[in-house]
Structures are given as structure tokens and as C-alpha cells.
Amino acid sequence: MVRTDAGAVRGAVTRAPAPDGAERTVAVFHGVPYMAPPTGPLRFASPRPHPPWRGIRPADTMRPAFAQPSGPALATAPVRSASTAEDAVHANVWTPDVHGRRPVFVYVHGGGWQFGTASSPTFDGARLAARGDLVIVTFNYRLGPLGFGLHEALTDPVTGLHANWGLQDQAALVEWVRSSIAAFGGDPDNITLCGTSAGGAAVWQLALLPGLRGAIRRIVPISTAHVRTPAFALTPADARTASEAVAARLGVDVPGLRTVDAARLLAVWGEYFAAVPDGHPVASGRCYRGPVVDGALVPAPDTHRPVPDLPTLSVVTATEGSFHTAGGRPHPVDDAELRALVRAHLLIEGPEVPRGLVDGVIAHYRALAAADGRPVDPLSLLTEIQGDNTFRHRIVRMAERGARETRAPQFLLYFDYAVHPPGFGTPHEATSPFLFGTHGIAEHREAFGDGPWERKVSATLMDLVSAFAHDDVPRAAGVPPWPRFTPDTPSTLLLGGHEPRVGDLPKAAELSFWDTARHGGAL
CATH class of the missing domain: 3.40.50.1820 (Alpha/Beta hydrolase fold, catalytic domain)
Structure with missing residues (x-):
């Protein structure tokens, strides 16, 4: 009491x-x-x-x-x-x-x-x-x-x-x-x-x-x-x-x-x-x-x-958009359907989609995915486009601003645990079950699992966040020293899909399309 x-x-x-x-x-x-x-x-x-x-x-x-x-x-x-x-x-x-x-x-x-x-x-x-x-x-x-x-x-x-x-x-x-x-x-x-x-x-x-x-x-x-x-x-x-x-x-x-x-x-x-x-x-x-x-x-x-x-610890998932494209939502099976769904997505930014914007973003993402050896099927491209436009672009750019404009320590975590089918990638909201250690409860077990790896990922994420809450320094067993986030240097912690490592932000080049579109007034 x-x-x-x-x-x-x-x-x-x-x-x-x-x-x-x-x-x-x-x-x-x-x-x-x-x-x-x-x-x-x-x-x-x-x-x-x-x-x-x-x-x-x-x-x-x-x-x-x-x-x-x-x-x-x-x-x-x-x-x-x-x-x-x-x-x-x-x-x-x-x-x-x-x-x-x-x-x-x-x-x-x-x-x-x-x-x-x-x-x-x-x-x-x-x-x-x-x-x-x-x-x-x-x-x-x-x-x-x-x-x-x-x-x-x-x-x-x-x-x-x-x-x-x-x-x-x-x-x-x-x-x-x-x-x-x-x-x-x-x-x-x-x-x-x-x-x-x-x-x-x-x-x-x-x-x-x-x-x-x-x-x-x-x-x-x-x-x-x-x-x-x-x-x-x-x-x-x-x-x-x-x-x-x-x-x-x-x-x-x-x-x-x-x-x-x-x-x-x-x-x-x-x-x-x-x-x-x-x-x-x-x-x-x-x-x-x-x-x-x-x-x-x-x-x-x-x-x-x-x-x-x-002091800020920002977290972004690998495929924020797969929450929007998994399950029973419309899936593009060819380029015509992909263009239609990308256009529909871009309509959240305003009443009109500028000419050439749809084909431009698809071409940008397709070329970068092919160069990296990642899937270039319509569903994968739509997932990346939606997730980056809706979430990842602004999350990363705001983290970069924090690193440049404040004196407080800034950290960026890229979470890439791959959920189980019928989901795919690392969707928006995939972090919560690991942060709270509830990935193994009945309603999450199918998507997230409850094996030794899932328990290790969860414990690591909980320890990082807890240490940060104690004294501003995120640390955990098995995690290499994690420097403050500095744009354009290997300072992002990658966690979830493999042993934790510090490196460059994956898929950073994709975000440049949104810089151009927004600064040019297209969005």
C-alpha cells in the first residue's frame, strides 16, 4: 500500500x-x-x-x-x-x-x-x-x-x-x-x-x-x-x-x-x-x-x-513499412499495381502527386536495392518506400540534427529482428515486445518467438535502455562500446538480426530521395 x-x-x-x-x-x-x-x-x-x-x-x-x-x-x-x-x-x-x-x-x-x-x-x-x-x-x-x-x-x-x-x-x-x-x-x-x-x-x-x-x-x-x-x-x-x-x-x-x-x-x-x-x-x-x-x-x-x-536514444526499425504492407492489405504484383499503391501512399502528403514523383521514387529504390542484392519485387519496394517516407527519413534526419545541434549525448539504434511469417521484415512496433520482455506471451509468440535468440535480444535491449535510464550510457553484455551518434561515421548500433555491432546506418542512400523531394517542394 x-x-x-x-x-x-x-x-x-x-x-x-x-x-x-x-x-x-x-x-x-x-x-x-x-x-x-x-x-x-x-x-x-x-x-x-x-x-x-x-x-x-x-x-x-x-x-x-x-x-x-x-x-x-x-x-x-x-x-x-x-x-x-x-x-x-x-x-x-x-x-x-x-x-x-x-x-x-x-x-x-x-x-x-x-x-x-x-x-x-x-x-x-x-x-x-x-x-x-x-x-x-x-x-x-x-x-x-x-x-x-x-x-x-x-x-x-x-x-x-x-x-x-x-x-x-x-x-x-x-x-x-x-x-x-x-x-x-x-x-x-x-x-x-x-x-x-x-x-x-x-x-x-x-x-x-x-x-x-x-x-x-x-x-x-x-x-x-x-x-x-x-x-x-x-x-x-x-x-x-x-x-x-x-x-x-x-x-x-x-x-x-x-x-x-x-x-x-x-x-x-x-x-x-x-x-x-x-x-x-x-x-x-x-x-x-x-x-x-x-x-x-x-x-x-x-x-x-x-x-x-x-540525452536521447533514438530507435528505428529496419522495415518500418512492413507493418503497413503485411497481412491482408493490397499487395502489388506488378509495376502497374506498385505505381498505383505508391501514388495512393503519396496522397497522404497532399491533394496531388507531382508528375514523375511516383516513377522517380520507384526507380531510386529499385536501383539501390539491386545494387545491394536486396529484393526488388513490388511488395518489397512498396514496403521500403512507405516506411521511409512515413517514419525512417524523419527519424534519422532528426537524430542527425540532435547530434549536430545539441551538446547532450545522442545514440541511434537500428533494430532488425526479422519477425516470423506471415509478417516480414522488422515492422513498426516490433520493438515493444522485446523492450518489455513480452515477446513470448500468447498473442506475440507466433510473430516473435520465444527461443534462446529472442530472449537474448530482449535482454540486450532491456539492458541497454535500463543502463541509459540510470546514467545516460547505454551498455549491455555482448554489446561493443557504443559511441555517440555522429552522422556519416560508423556510430549506429545494429541489434536484433545478429550479434550486436556498431556500424554505418543501413540503407542510408534511400533517404536522399526524400531530401530532394521535400527541399524541392514536391512533398
Whole structure:
């Protein structure tokens, strides 16, 4: 039992493997409130402190996911809970001991800002807490139109903010950790922030918030979905238009969106954006709806902002795009179908695809793959093109900026564990099961396996990240000395497909196409 500012909570005890092979006791607390439920008049409001409670609140059962759309999840979404609720904003804490002062590792789940939950078995923090001697925190935050949007009619009378409520929740969680984690045996002055995909974007944005300056010691952004328009985020004007259109369909004004049923609001919002990108009623938010540039919390898209001047361990997977091309999605079987699917993908960047761009990118990737002896079939080319444009190009370029523009140590990890069929390559989100040591649970065993190699890869990744969370230096048994990342020198750690080694970033030449396309105004 521990006592937070709002009241006492009683958790449970589990056991997980320690580095010496023995099992270690870990205390786990599920569903600990870090803010008041954002329901009723607090929907679209800034986070408020949770009202205090009397007695001891049970915290021994995993809680629901935050309300999110029904139906197929986005490709970046982790496993989703079948149970959702609008008041499901809470934290989960795993600690080796409620006494002491251990580094704190806060993980922000991804899911395209619309899906996902800290309650996923993927993010069970017991193994990472035990192996790394860390206090692990995961949490839910507001998603979809309940978490990310903008409209002045929803201005909070206390904070004056009128956008990005999910990002506000994430900031509130960091503040809660700073004020409450000592009760769980954590060091409030040693907080590492980690996240994957949309969670990786959150890590960057939180690290740049003036109000959190000094609260975050270091960051681990993984497969980061850097916020940009028109692909991921609505422009302010389009966010206003979308809110007004959805309100009109629901028969209310914009403030009246606080009163309608959450499931109905999500359904109508989904219908508004249901068309393919070139049929969207607004020009932005063509892929996922993420944080909106609001002039306060998000003053500009990620690539137009400074990089966080914090120790940073960035992670990119070998084939980020295979999450999008595996499974039941359309597969190109010839060049005509490849061109059609590449064009459809490029439409997330804007309403038109410049002439010659599709053939140009295909030719670029085909020539480099052939020169390296890699597959040049249409599916492999589409996978590389989608993954690089959506994720890898910006991840690598932002890591290079961090190495050039900050004094803080920067590290780049290239994760290349090959998943089992019917998946292929090393897809977006392939890191999470290894980071948390959950690759062997029932829902992941087919894709990731649970043999000696998988356990070694997982232990190495956990040890690297844990060491970094302790003292800014990622190290692990069997890993050669890992220098700070320096562009154009062999300083990237390659992990997953072979014994760990430091070398050049693989497939770096492919990224030059996107430099030319973006600087030339084609994208």
C-alpha cells in the first residue's frame, strides 16, 4: 500500500526474472488516478487534479482502455482492449520496492493518436522493472477527437487552452510522476520518457514544453511518428471545420459536443474522415489525426522546432513499412499495381502527386536495392518506400540534427529482428515486445518467438535502455562500446538480426530521395 496526494492505493505482488536468472518480487499498481476523469463538463477541458478519496483504493486489476473507435485498428496500433471508457485515464506502476529511489521509466503508448492502451499485455512492466531495477509507469490519455483537435469555443476557463487535450494529459502525467513517484520507490529527479510511434512524437513534444523543463532527464523515442501536416495532423483551420461539421451532424454547437454520447461522437468523427485521402472533406489529417499546431503546446510541426537538448536514444526499425504492407492489405504484383499503391501512399502528403514523383521514387529504390542484392519485387519496394517516407527519413534526419545541434549525448539504434511469417521484415512496433520482455506471451509468440535468440535480444535491449535510464550510457553484455551518434561515421548500433555491432546506418542512400523531394517542394 502506498499513499498518493489524492489517497492511498493498494496494489498486488508479482514475480519476474532478474538479470542473475532468479526471480524478483515486483509490486504492481493498476489504474492509479493521475487526473480527474475528463467527462461531462471536463470533456475538452485541461486536466484537473483527481478529487481525494477516503480509505484505500484497490489497484490490483487492469483497467479499461480510453474510449476509441470500434472496427479495424490503424496499422500502428498496439493490441487494443475490448473494454473502453471515457473516464479511463489512469497510470500503472511497477516497482521492485516501494522504498528506495530508483530511476523512473515512463512509457507513452502509440496507436496513431486514436487507438491503443497502457492496459495492453505488451506493456506489462514487471520484467523491465525487475531486470533494469527501474520504476516503470504506463498510462492512458485521451485519444481521437476527444484528445486531439482545436476550437476556440472549447477554451478552458482556467488554463486558456483550447486544443490537444491528450497532450495536456501526458504533461499532467509527468507532473504526477514528479510529485507522487517517490511513494512508489522512484526518484522524481531521474525520469526517462520513452514512447513508440505516436508515443515517440509525444516524447519529443513533452521534452520541449517549457512547463516541464527540468522534469525529464532523458528520452527514448522509438519509431517516432513526427507530427506534420497534412499527413498526420489537422491544420488549425481544418480542425475548426471538422469540429463544426461533426457538431452540426450531431445537432449541437461546438460546446454542445461535451454533452453527446462519446461512442456517437467517435462514430460521426470517423464517418467524416472515412474517405480515402484524396476524398477527405478537409485537406489535412489525411492519415492520422494527431496534435494540432495551436501556438501554445505545439507551436510548429516537429521538423520546424528545436530538437530536445537532452540525452536521447533514438530507435528505428529496419522495415518500418512492413507493418503497413503485411497481412491482408493490397499487395502489388506488378509495376502497374506498385505505381498505383505508391501514388495512393503519396496522397497522404497532399491533394496531388507531382508528375514523375511516383516513377522517380520507384526507380531510386529499385536501383539501390539491386545494387545491394536486396529484393526488388513490388511488395518489397512498396514496403521500403512507405516506411521511409512515413517514419525512417524523419527519424534519422532528426537524430542527425540532435547530434549536430545539441551538446547532450545522442545514440541511434537500428533494430532488425526479422519477425516470423506471415509478417516480414522488422515492422513498426516490433520493438515493444522485446523492450518489455513480452515477446513470448500468447498473442506475440507466433510473430516473435520465444527461443534462446529472442530472449537474448530482449535482454540486450532491456539492458541497454535500463543502463541509459540510470546514467545516460547505454551498455549491455555482448554489446561493443557504443559511441555517440555522429552522422556519416560508423556510430549506429545494429541489434536484433545478429550479434550486436556498431556500424554505418543501413540503407542510408534511400533517404536522399526524400531530401530532394521535400527541399524541392514536391512533398
